[in-house]
Amino acid sequence: MTSLLNYFGAITSKAATGGAGDAKGAAETVLEDAAFVMARALANHFKKTGDFDRLGKVNVTKTEITQLRTQDLTHASTAIRDLGAVAVGEPGAAGRGVTAARVAALTAGIAGFTKVMNLPRGQIVNRGTLLKEVETDVAGLVETVTNMDDLVIQFDGTEAGLRFIEAWKRARFIVNTGRGHAPTPPAPAPAPTPAAQP
Secondary structure, three states: OHHHHHHHHHHHHHHHOHHHHHHHHHHHHHHHHHHHHHHHHHHHHHHHHOOHHHHHHHOOOHHHHHOOOHHHHHHHHHHHHHHHHHHOOOOOOHHHOOOHHHHHHHHHHHHHHHHHOOOOHHHOOOHHHHHHHHHHHHHHHHHHHHHHHHHHHHHOOOHHHHHHHHHHHHHOOOOOOOOOOOOOOOOOOOOOOOOOOO
16 A cells, blocks of 8 residues: 555646646747747847947847757847847837847746756656656556555455455545536426416
């Protein structure tokens, strides 16, 4: 029984770690979006001011940003943020989208992604892969429990054994917790019609 509890606990723990992969993916998307918006605003600003040196550093597409690997994404985003922090006070920058709010959003995106980008390998697996592993583990647990059915019936020699067998059978039933769809109530019977008066 202890082994079963440990097995169940391991499956539950694995299922609970699925959010880390999602957290990294979500943080990465936020950072990519913020970096792209800032880069395009800076590109517009530098083009208008004729600053082609800085324009070349921010003239990137969304695809180029999303294809960057973890460390490269943080480096590129930081470089874009730093250019934005300098340009934000320049004449005409705000009207071209280079604002302190966007610099702050990109800074927050970098910080959020940095927190989750180095999580252990086991915590950043794809959720689909993780769910498949959990499904396989649960199937193994069910098989183990099913195999124990044959063992349990061997305790029928005593009154305590019979009670244990009965408790085991009851524990194997799926209990409706009432969280599913409620059964449709039967239609009310039609009201009786009064007898016709002669």
